[in-house]
Amino acid sequence: MxxxxxxxxxxxxxxxxxxxxxxxxxxxxxxxxxxxxxxxxxxxxxxxxxxxxxxxxxxxxxxxxxxxxxxxxxxxxxxHLGIRADLLRISWAAHLSELTQKLCAEEQPHPRAFQVLARAMAFLSDAREVDEGALRGAELALLMDAGYSPELDACVVCRRPVGGGGRFHFVVTRGGCVCDRCMPGPSGIPVAEEVCTRLSEAARAWPDETKVLGLDEVSLRQAREILDAFVGYHVGGRMKSARMLQDLLSSPGR
Ligand SMILES: [Zn+2]
The missing domain is CATH 2.40.50.140 (Nucleic acid-binding proteins)
Structure with missing residues (x-):
């Protein structure tokens, strides 16, 4: 035995x-x-x-x-019974579960990712509202724990800090934010300073703290685009759950 x-x-x-x-x-x-x-x-x-x-x-x-x-x-x-009664909560739980499966190889302990996922499930079950910003933070925390850390704090080329003036785009093939001086012309996903800094802060706070980001709809969409692109590029393969979640989050009257 x-x-x-x-x-x-x-x-x-x-x-x-x-x-x-x-x-x-x-x-x-x-x-x-x-x-x-x-x-x-x-x-x-x-x-x-x-x-x-x-x-x-x-x-x-x-x-x-x-x-x-x-x-x-x-x-x-x-x-985590609170998850089961609501399609949006189920979709988030399925998405984070699928991401964990893809990021964590068999029989490799990831104690921090475990704590992040356990806390995210508790949040999804108990929170009065499903705060997308907080959950994007959890998604990024799982990616970072697996060694995928997009650069959100500075331009990947010249190191100009995000928030130090100028416009930034998130370019997935470069691994993060690129400033307008280093990348003239439109390319990548235009991102606001606030989205990068709050997302980055939120991811670092998991699993000790669930930061509700308080981002508006436009900013949340940016965070969603950044992470979808990043997950698609690095994790590869089709994330079955991502599609369902995307449809739910972008449906009017949600
Ligand atoms: Zn730059």
Whole structure:
């Protein structure tokens, strides 16, 4: 029998397997992302109940197996029930979960990313309003933890600080902001100083603090464009969840 481990874990994804089983992708605090087989989870509620539902935080016992881990038991820490009643909250939770899966390789611990995601799920479940700015901060914090840090504080070419005058564009192929002196002519995404500084501050504050950015609709759209472009360029592949979230966020009357 393989070694038994216990760790707090967030449920990122699951896929039904055979008649009664399920393969569950977990983001564990101590071992990073793992995939485990939960036997009989769809036939009986005795062993796992709803404790391996999507976006749930549970203390999970798992044993090494061949290829997949075997999930032995789970103790509920938080069901994050507030997420389930609202499509926007579900879309955000799915988006951050999918991003985590893409950024974090299997069995590589990312304790900070774990804390960011756990706090983001709690925020999505409990907050009265789904503040997009705060969640963009979480998205950037996850990227930064994985080593993808867009330059938002200064021009990547001449180091002129953002906020020190002049206009800036975010150019994903250059890795961040470029000032108008270094890049004459329109290219990239035009960004306001406030968007760059607040986003950068918010990302650094996670997971200790959930900063509500208080950005207006235009600024939020800029933050969204920056991060969508950056994620698309670096993480690659299609983010299934990004499309749904984008549609929801840009739909009128939201
Ligand atoms: Zn410059």
């Amino acid at each position: 393989g070694k038994l481990s216990v760790s707090p874990a967030l449920v990122l994804r699951h896929v039904d397997y055979r008649d009664a089983d399920r393969v569950v992708t977990l983001f564990t605090r101590d071992l990073g992302r793992i995939s485990g087989l939960a036997r009989g989870v769809r036939r009986s509620t005795k062993r796992f109940g709803g404790r391996l539902d999507l976006f749930t935080l549970a203390e999970v016992q798992f044993r090494e197996g061949r290829g997949l881990y075997h999930l032995e038991s789970a103790t509920l820490l938080s069901a």
